[in-house]
Amino acid sequence: MELLNYDVLAKSGYTGFVQKDAQVKVLQFGEGNFLRAFVDYFFDISNEKAGFDGKVALVQPIAQGLTKLINNQEGLYTLYLRGSENGEKVDLKRVISAVDCCLNPYEKTDFDKMMEIATSDSLDIIVSNTTEAGIAYDPSCKFDDVPASSFPGKLTQVLYARYKAGKKGVVVLSCELIDNNGKELLKCVDSYIEQWELGDEFKAWVNNDNIFCSTLVDRIVPGRIRDEKEIQKLEAENGYHDELIDVGEIFGVWIIEGPKELEDRLPFKKAGVNVHVVPDVMPYKHRKVRILNGAHTGFVLGAYLAGQNIVRDCMQNENIAGFMNKMLNDEVIPTLVDHLDKNDLDEFASAVKDRFNNPFVNHELMSISLNSTSKWKARNMPSFLQYIEKNGKLPVCLTMSLAAYIAFYSNDISELTDAGLICKRPAGNTYTVSDDRWALEFYYEHRNDSEEELVRAVLGNKKMWDRDLNDIAGLTDAVVKDLKKIRTEGAEAAYAGCL
Known part of the structure; x- marks a missing residue:
C-alpha cells in the first residue's frame, strides 16, 4: 500500500x-x-x-x-x-x-x-x-x-x-x-x-x-x-x-x-x-487540577479496594459514580465559583464524566494511584480546606477520600520492597503501592497501629501536608470512623454511605 x-x-x-x-x-x-x-x-x-x-x-x-x-x-x-x-x-x-x-x-x-x-x-x-x-x-x-x-x-x-x-x-x-x-x-x-x-x-x-x-x-x-x-x-x-x-x-x-x-x-x-x-490562566488550572485530577485521586483508591480496575467500569457503578458526582458538585465546584462561572464549571465537570467513560481507553486505577500522597495534597486538599473555610464543617466525600487514601496505603501490609509497599486487597490479591520512599517507610513503620493511632499519625505528618491536620475540628474522629467503615463494610459501602 x-x-x-x-x-x-x-x-x-x-x-x-x-x-x-x-x-x-x-x-x-x-x-x-x-x-x-x-x-x-x-x-x-x-x-x-x-x-x-x-x-x-x-x-x-x-x-x-x-x-x-x-x-x-x-x-x-x-x-x-x-x-x-x-x-x-x-x-x-x-x-x-x-x-x-x-x-x-x-x-x-x-x-x-x-x-x-x-x-x-x-x-x-x-x-x-x-x-x-x-x-x-x-x-x-x-x-x-x-x-x-x-x-x-x-x-x-x-x-x-x-x-x-x-x-x-x-x-x-x-x-x-x-x-x-x-x-x-x-x-x-x-x-x-x-x-x-x-x-x-x-x-x-x-x-x-x-x-x-x-x-x-x-x-x-x-x-x-x-x-x-x-x-x-x-x-x-x-x-x-x-x-x-x-x-x-x-x-x-x-x-x-x-x-x-x-x-x-x-x-x-x-x-x-x-x-x-x-x-489569567490560573483559575482554569485550578479547575482542571481540582475537578479532573481531583476526581481521579478522590475516588480511585477506594474504588480499587472495592474491586474495580479501570476508570470506565467505575462510571458504571452507581455508588462509586454517585460518590464522585457528589464530591464534585457539592464540595469541589462550590470552592471555585468565586473565580469562574458556575455554568462553566458544571460543563467542565460534565465533560470529565464523559472522559472517564471513554470506551476507547482502559485507564487503570493502579496507574492513577502512583504518588497519591502528593497528589491528594495538590489536587484534593485545597478544595477540602476551602470547603471548611466557606461552610464551617467537614466535606463528607472529601473526608471519606482521605480515609480511602489511608486505607489503600495500609491495607494488610506484608512487606516493603524496592518496588514499593506490598498490601492486600479485600479480595485477597496483593498490590504494590508506589510513592516517595519516605512515605512508604512511614506506612510500613505504622503497619501495626490501630485505626486511631494510624489516622492521628498520618494527619499529624507535616512532611505530607505542611501542617498538622489533627488541628481541624472533628477531622481526626471523622477519618477514624470512615477508615473503620472501609475496613469492615468495604469501600463501596463506605462510598454509598456518603450519598
Whole structure:
C-alpha cells in the first residue's frame, strides 16, 4: 500500500478538508503526538472554518525525532479523535494538512531554513511543547551554536534573527506542563540576551513587541495505535499507509493567557474551536487540577479496594459514580465559583464524566494511584480546606477520600520492597503501592497501629501536608470512623454511605 502524501490522498477518495498550499504562519518547536493531535488540529480547523490560510513548520527540538517520517508524507497524517460525548460513543477521523514540513535544526540546511522562516513576513505565531524540562536556562549554550542545545536558546536565536531583519513581533504560545510556562520561557530568553550581550534594544523588542503567553493544554493523547490488526483494518479503509497515525480523546481545551485583542489576532475564536484567551490562566488550572485530577485521586483508591480496575467500569457503578458526582458538585465546584462561572464549571465537570467513560481507553486505577500522597495534597486538599473555610464543617466525600487514601496505603501490609509497599486487597490479591520512599517507610513503620493511632499519625505528618491536620475540628474522629467503615463494610459501602 502506498505511503500517504497529497497524490495518494487524492487517489484514495478522501472527501474531507485538505489545504495543500499556504504560507507558513506558525513555527512549532515539537513534532510529537500531543502537538499534532492538539495544536495542529486546531490550526487545521482554523484553515477550514476561519480562512486562516496558514501552514505550520515543525522544528524537531532534539537531535533525534520524526523529521524524515513527516517530510516523507508531505506533512500529512491521519488523526482519530475518540471518546464519549454527551454519553454517546464518538470516533472521528480527519487527515491533518496544516503541517508544511518538519525541520531538524541540528542539520545546517534545516537550521538555515528555520532562520529563513524566522525572518519571513508571514510568521506570526511560535508554539512550543518541549517537555517540562525544555524550559530551562543552560548557560553552556553559545549564541553561535548551530543550534543552541536548549529550546530557550534556539528561541533567542530565532527572535534575534527576526529582530535584525526588522520584522514585527510574534505571539509565543508555550504548552509545556509547568506553572506560568510563558513567563518562565521569557525569563530564560532574557537570560540569554544578557549572557550573549545582544543589547538593550533587542531585549526591549523581545519584551514589548512580542507576546509571551502562558497556556493550559488539556487533551489525553494516547498517540500511536499499537494493535497491528486495527492498523491494517484502518489502512484498508483509508486506501494508504500512514506511519504517523495519531489518536487523541475527543475532548480538548486550550486556555491562553493574554490581552483581549489577542482573540482577533489568533484564528481560534472565528473557527469556533475550544480555545479561549483569558486574562489569567490560573483559575482554569485550578479547575482542571481540582475537578479532573481531583476526581481521579478522590475516588480511585477506594474504588480499587472495592474491586474495580479501570476508570470506565467505575462510571458504571452507581455508588462509586454517585460518590464522585457528589464530591464534585457539592464540595469541589462550590470552592471555585468565586473565580469562574458556575455554568462553566458544571460543563467542565460534565465533560470529565464523559472522559472517564471513554470506551476507547482502559485507564487503570493502579496507574492513577502512583504518588497519591502528593497528589491528594495538590489536587484534593485545597478544595477540602476551602470547603471548611466557606461552610464551617467537614466535606463528607472529601473526608471519606482521605480515609480511602489511608486505607489503600495500609491495607494488610506484608512487606516493603524496592518496588514499593506490598498490601492486600479485600479480595485477597496483593498490590504494590508506589510513592516517595519516605512515605512508604512511614506506612510500613505504622503497619501495626490501630485505626486511631494510624489516622492521628498520618494527619499529624507535616512532611505530607505542611501542617498538622489533627488541628481541624472533628477531622481526626471523622477519618477514624470512615477508615473503620472501609475496613469492615468495604469501600463501596463506605462510598454509598456518603450519598
